[in-house]
Amino acid sequence: MRKRTASALAVVTAALPAAAADAAAPKQRGYVVTLKQSVGNSGAAVEALRRQGRFETRFRYARAIKGFAADLDAAQLRKLRKDPRVEHVQPDIHFSAGEMVPTAAGETTPVGIRRIGAATSDGSREASRVNVAVLDTGIDLRDPDLDAVDGVNCVKPQKAAQDDNGHGTNVAGVIAARNQGQGFVGVAPGTRLYSVKVLDARAGGRLSQVLCGIEWVTVNARALDIRVANMSIGGAGRDDGDCGASDGDPQHQAICRSVAGGVTYVAAAGNAGEDFASTVPAAYPEVLTVTAMTDTDGEPGADGEASCADGEVDDSFATYSNFGSLRDAASHTVAAPGTCVTSTGLRGDSSTYVGTSQAAPHVAGTVALCHGSERREGPCADLSPARIIERIRSDAQRRATWANGFLGDSTRTLGGRYFGPLVAADAY
Known part of the structure; x- marks a missing residue:
């Protein structure tokens, strides 16, 4: 498989005005x-x-x-x-998954998958018994490494939800790239993915498009057995503590209703290096929010080589990652590898990204594993999304030791910055 490297930092931007109509018409x-x-x-x-x-x-x-x-x-x-x-x-308002920019060549093996225990040198996990929706730029529906199915295109509704950027395909590969002797193995290899395209070729979109994606997931969750949804996207907003009822936040209301229907939402914390309290959906307590750490060798111990991203150190919090406060974030925050994550790319290439956008799918794949496989039922199989978040967090916390953790995790907090414990896929 040919290799193409790039990095992307998911960003949050201000609302963008719609294009003005002609001079004679009222501005809209x-x-x-x-x-x-x-x-x-x-x-x-x-x-x-x-x-x-x-x-x-x-x-x-x-x-x-x-x-x-x-x-x-x-x-x-x-x-x-x-x-x-x-x-x-x-x-x-505007939402974004970030912009692709060139970066130095990085490692080509999925060290992050090994770091959270989803794969070893001897093998990997099985496909989940449930399906995962990926709300992003779409997925490359032709990639043989992915069991990707056309869901909905909220950017150009008459077309298939085909990825025209690459971000969503990278995310999809982290979750579920097949174990078939080539390419990159995902956390839950071979799990069925539904492509929900809410961002355009520039990895940007509007709130209305994100709501279109959440609506589609909510409507189809039961029939298509979608129990997990990954949102490696972000926009400006806050939690009102009332599922959006107090401040009228339609995205918060939509996610809460979708959660009530049995879907666990996993969200990237964002890459501004600040408290994610002002980033949504990460700020919502009903979602499992994921911060990023750096791992370069797939093992604990901080002995790995230099990262492809300047300033990022093995087994440490990622300096770009948003974080939470212990009071507000501890109940729904975990960490995962997000720096120099190599996975599937467009047209059979590979792609390497940097960001909490890549940390989140490590956790979405872990939630899928927690539901179990076709051969066995997992501990999350009969749990509500709230209980699943609690289970993923508590299992991660039990493994958050000095020997297995990272600088900045829940055993080594940095002042008021809370990154959470490293997710533990090997618990399932």
Whole structure:
């Protein structure tokens, strides 16, 4: 397999205004409109609002939330905000998985997979009995190393959810690249993945597209046995402690309803080197949030060689990684390798990335393993998402010793920065 190396740091950006219409028309911006839960037939309500306001909807939501996304001018916006059926109106903010930039050649073996105990020199784990949704730039649906299935394209709805960036395919490989004698083995090799494309070829997207992806997962989770969803993406926002009901955050509301349907969401903490309290979905306590550490040799002990990323040291917290506070983050945060992670790439190539975007799929794969395989039931098989998060965290914490951990983990905290214990895939 040919090798192509690159790195990507997932970033959070401010909201971007929609392109202006022609000079004669009122200026419009994108918004997400959430209806009150008391609205019975949300489809009929959305259609009535559309006709009354004379606008077109870009997305309509019925399960994860009740509402829609549309480009609105000031007059339409004022009218909607006064409508008794409307709960909240929020700008359609920007989300991103980061930008690919060149980097020095890195290692070509999945040391992170070995570091968390998902694979050894003698073999790897089996495919999970449940399926995983990857909300990202899509997945290369033609890659023979992946059991990837077309889910939904929320960027260009009439097309397949094919990856046109590479970020999502790298993430997918970390979760579940097959053990077939070539390429790179994933944490849960051969597990079925559903491609949920919410980001475009530049790894950017809008809140409305992310909501489209969460809606699709929520609607199809039971029929397709999707029990895990990976979100290596981030945007600006905070936790209101009320599943988005107090501050009207539609993404928080949508994730909480999807979680209630049995899906465990795994989210990247972000790469700004700051508290992830201002990054969503990482800040939501209902998701399993993943910070990044650096491992270069697949073993504890801090004896590994230099990293492909400047300033990153073996068996230490990643300097770029966001972190939490002990008070707010301890209940839903673990760490995983995120630096110089080599995995599947587009068109049969490999790709190497740097970021919490790569740490998160190590944990999503671990959650899939915890559900068990076709031959055996795992300890997470009958647990709710909240209990699964508790189980993954507690198993990681039990293995967080000085001999097995990393600088910055829960046994060696750094001031107020909490990175959590290293996830333990070998517990399953």
